[in-house]
Amino acid sequence: MMNLPNLLRNVVLAPYTTYQIGGPADLFLEVNTINELVEAVKYAREQKLPYFLLGTGANILISDKGFRGLVILNRATKFEFLNPRSDLKSPQRSVLLRAESGAVVADIIEACKEKNLSGFEHFSGIPSSIGGALWQNLHFLNPERTDTFFIESILVEATILDEENNIKKVEKDFFEFGYDDSILHHQEIIVLDATFQLSEKPKEKIQKQIDANLLWRTQKQPQLWEYPSCGSVFKKIEGAGAGRLIEQAGLKGSQIGGAKISEKHANYIMNTGNAKAADVLNLIDLVKKEVKEKLGYQMETEISLIGEK
Ligand SMILES: Cc1cc2nc3c(=O)[nH]c(=O)nc-3n(C[C@H](O)[C@H](O)[C@H](O)COP(=O)(O)OP(=O)(O)OC[C@H]3O[C@@H](n4cnc5c(N)ncnc54)[C@H](O)[C@@H]3O)c2cc1C
Structure with missing residues (x-):
């Protein structure tokens, strides 16, 4: 043993x-x-x-x-830049980044910026490890609200531990990415490392993008330094918008115990200081019930509920 x-x-x-x-x-x-x-x-x-x-x-x-x-x-957090590979299709010369699955996206963004390499800056302000990012197909809708940038678009390949304890190299398609979804939701696969394709961009332009994203996030969503949260709680509802439905149901600012629906962004349930998981779960149930009854939509959680009930 x-x-x-x-x-x-x-x-x-x-x-x-x-x-x-x-x-x-x-x-x-x-x-x-x-x-x-x-x-x-x-x-x-x-x-x-x-x-x-x-x-x-x-x-x-x-x-x-x-x-x-x-x-x-x-906390396997190392990452390194690799030389360009001629077999990859790209309009620009591509540098690769290989990151261990515990590497933190914010650290990668900083390192890429210093090397004038673009790809990760779209995710500035989003807490994530590389493993978590592939689990959920990390994404960000730009401040102009025109393009959603998904992490799958820069992924080349990964190393995984499969359900039979084999270590394997797999390509992007293996992950069957969707919106907030990948094969990791459906099979007990562990990501060990992942390799991404980057393109060259001056660091000033990268910084501009980071600043724009952070400004937008600060204006529109409660930040972690204001209130602990797990970002959006409910899955996107095409055409209607989960946050908008919660707002239309009159639930913005609703509070149970230490958990509160944000006034800034109704899809965020914040921990105001001493929230229990039970408080958050009760608010989740309230949202589901009210939105269904008042507006006819079935809300589903995007976050994973972990642990003994
Ligand atoms: C303030 C805030 C804002 C956010 N904004 C966004 C946003 O704009 N866009 C967005 O997409 N998300 C957003 N999120 C959600 C979150 O940041 C992402 O889902 C992120 O990718 C989670 O990564 P993590 O490392 O924290 O994963 P965790 O929460 O630690 O884990 C999530 C799941 O991934 C699995 N997992 C983790 N590592 C591995 C691995 N190596 N192999 C297999 N499975 C693994 C875990 O087991 C778990 O099931 C936000 C969250 C917060 C708190």
Whole structure:
């Protein structure tokens, strides 16, 4: 049997999420390399332990009772720039970036900017690891509201651990990306690293894009330094807009316990300081009920609800 010397017991998960909400994990392991990540997942699978892989914890709500099993915190954060590859189609000379799955998108944006390389700056202001970004097909609608930029558009290939513990190289198509969706939702596949195609752009232009995105975000959405949250809670509803429906149902500003529907952006449920997961879940139920009754739309959550109910 494998031995995991740094395995901890009974670790409260709230500090590892952007919501700052969540009870304890029975078992908790921080991994700092891809090898450690593979060993940890194999350990959980061999022991038949339920496990959950945590990136930056920006798209999840962990229950108040916490997680019965092993939480693996992915801190394999290295990334490197690689030389251009002639087999890739691109109108411009392409530099590649290979990142471990725990690498933080904000760190990559800064490093790319310094090297005059474009691709990641569209995601400025969004908390995410590379693994979480591929899980959800990270996306951002530009401030002009004309184009949605998806991470799939710059992905070339990735290394994964499949359900049978094989390490494999896969190409972009393997992920079957959709809106807020990829194969990672449907199969127990772990992303180990990913390679992205970048294009050259002067850092001043990249900075301009970053500034525009951050300004738009600050004006339109509550920021994490104002209130902990997990971003948009409900899935997009084509033509109607989840946030707009919540607003039309008269729910902006509604509060249960420490959880509150944002006045700035109604698809955000904020933690005003001492929210429990139960408060957020009760607000989610309220939104679903009211929007269905008043406007006829069935709202679905975009975030993952993790842990013992
Ligand atoms: C303030 C705020 C604003 C946001 N704005 C946006 C936005 O504009 N656009 C957008 O798309 N999202 C947005 N989000 C949501 C969130 O940032 C993204 O979904 C992000 O990609 C989550 O990454 P993470 O590392 O935090 O994933 P986590 O929340 O840690 O995990 C999410 C899921 O991914 C899985 N996962 C993590 N790593 C791996 C891996 N290596 N292999 C397989 N599965 C893995 C986890 O197991 C989990 O199921 C926002 C969130 C916040 C808090």
